[in-house]
Amino acid sequence: MNEFDTIIIGGGIAGSSAAFHLANKNNSKILLIEQQTISSGASGLNAGQIGSTGWGNIPDLSSYLTHGSLEIFKSLQLDLNYDIEFRQSGSLAAIQTKVQYDFVMDTVMKMKKVGKTVEILSTREARSIEPEISENFLGFVFYPLRAQADPVKSTVAFSDAAFKSGVQININEEVKNIVQNSDNTYNLQTSLNNYYCKNLILATGAWSNKLGKLLDLDIPIIPIRGQMWATKPISPRLFNTFSSLESSYDWHNDDGSDINTPPDLTHISGERKTRHLYGRQRKNGEVIFGGDREMLGFNNEVDFNGIESNKNHATEILPFLSELPISRTWAGFMPFSIDGEPIIGKIPICKNLYIVSGLASSGFGRGPMSGKFIAECVDSGFVPEILNDADPGRFKQLAG
Ligand SMILES: Cc1cc2nc3c(=O)[nH]c(=O)nc-3n(C[C@H](O)[C@H](O)[C@H](O)COP(=O)(O)OP(=O)(O)OC[C@H]3O[C@@H](n4cnc5c(N)ncnc54)[C@H](O)[C@@H]3O)c2cc1C
Structure with missing residues (x-):
């Protein structure tokens, strides 16, 4: 009953987008846990500005995160019909x-x-x-090309779309303890329950260092x-x-x-x-x-x-x-x-542990694609080369 293929901790734009994009893959059983309400963190409190200067001739990670996200916002409003107040205003x-x-x-x-x-x-x-x-x-x-959208409506749209695709969304539930088992699965203890999962995604924004401490990790957020x-x-x-x-x-x-x-x-x-x-x-x-x-x-x-x-x-x-x-x-x-760059990918020192964080001051605009990237990493077990600059393993305390 409380066993999941993947658990995502954090119901901000990164975690909600990850849930939505993972829901459309492989029929796996997914749980998103949020300590307050969806978008109660930075994702609901930001200015709603979405930055992009397009793909450019040779798209780099920044182009993917900004312009890729812009395309996802557009699709949320125009194809999935969520009113997120999206406008490509300039x-x-x-x-x-x-x-x-x-x-x-x-x-x-x-x-x-x-x-x-x-x-x-x-x-x-x-x-x-x-x-x-x-x-x-x-x-x-x-x-x-720059745009704007309502932060709360956008984040909630991702979690709603994820829920409609079968993701279990638990709010007002704080993750209090995490144990990595000898077979590299995880047990989570929350304020309400216990859960077991194979893959764990930390999408805990500014709280990522606190969550890392539960696993004896020093995540530099x-x-x-x-x-x-x-x-x-x-x-x-x-x-x-x-x-x-x-x-x-x-x-x-x-x-x-x-x-x-x-x-x-x-x-x-x-x-x-x-x-x-x-x-x-x-x-x-x-x-x-x-x-x-x-x-x-x-x-x-x-x-x-x-x-x-x-x-x-x-x-x-x-x-x-x-x-x-x-x-x-x-x-x-x-x-x-600490270096100002995103942290997206596998944490090498712990098997089956993923992170999407470090989105800093522009994580609303970059969150949708960051969530999509981490969903693809979990689904395929493979981290694409474009994420090299966001590799958690660049920090020696997280390297394998
Ligand atoms: C004032 C302000 C203005 C900004 N303006 C812009 C802007 O205009 N454009 C832009 O692109 N970006 C902007 N940003 C930045 C952007 O909001 C963030 O980068 C982005 O929202 C980060 O998303 P996230 O999902 O990583 O984190 P969050 O939205 O913070 O989500 C993390 C979630 O994890 C949950 N969590 C933490 N610990 C636990 C736990 N133990 N158990 C369960 N859940 C837990 C939290 O409650 C939170 O909801 C702004 C930020 C602020 C604060």
Whole structure:
């Protein structure tokens, strides 16, 4: 009764997509266990931005995770008829200074050479697409393929589709203990029951290090707090998603000397290093923005100084936001690996143990394909070459 071919721990976008994609293979018996509700982690708390610059001439892992995921989101909405509020809206990134302009010109030229879809627009051209943006910029990077969708609806759609294909979904059940048996099967003890499985998938986002400890593993995933704010709903005024070049430029110039923190954070030891920005207008009319990424353990209290700084940054690009008060704020934990790259594949040191994590600040947009990849690994027992850069075995404590 409690025996499964595969158990997936974690009902975020990675685990739900893995469940959906595994359900369509081989009639195997699959259980997904989530300690709270589906999408209660980062997958339900994010900005809903989906990044892609297309496959390019020679698709690499990043193209697969971003553009592959985009195609899956599209299919969820258009073929499986889930209303996930998907729109391939495009995205605009503001260029504020000459050094940012030179940096991004160089980056965009390189991207175009390998067939990626991206353009630099003058501010006038950008204002013809998005009339609300300020004139005070040197230009905008335009990503026409980028998209947006509702985070909760999308994640729940995957778990619902998985459930309809026969996956057992148990929510409000926390995995408390895991034992690897001598034949490399697993026994799980949860807050409600005991289970047995052949294959185990950790899709536990920012909690992956905690789960690893149950198996005496040190999985190098660190929870990074991301926080956001929203206005009250207003009539439609924004169509694209938005960002700014300030953080990309600063992170590009970071010498990477701090080996104890993941890359691309806005704060180090409580001190702001850069301002990061992302946001959009939701279908319900709320304008939502966020940006800060801070390493604070599992502390998800909102820092209002950071929220104010983020709102000022957004208002530089979209001046009408100065008229709109903040109506709510929230925070969640992004799963950053110590090297900033995803961790997707087999954990070599334990047989039949798989992980899909480290999706960091862009795991909503990359989650669907990451889940599909891990489902294919479990189903075939084979890890495709394209996942080499995400190999858990690159960390010596996980290597076989
Ligand atoms: C504020 C914010 C804004 C963001 N904006 C964007 C964005 O616009 N675009 C983008 O692409 N990405 C964005 N991200 C990042 C993105 O949300 C994450 O990378 C992604 O959701 C990670 O998905 P996941 O499935 O790996 O983890 P999660 O969604 O966190 O799922 C892990 C699940 O595991 C469960 N779990 C943990 N331990 C146990 C246990 N012991 N037993 C059972 N269940 C357990 C948790 O409850 C959780 O539901 C943002 C993140 C935040 C916080």
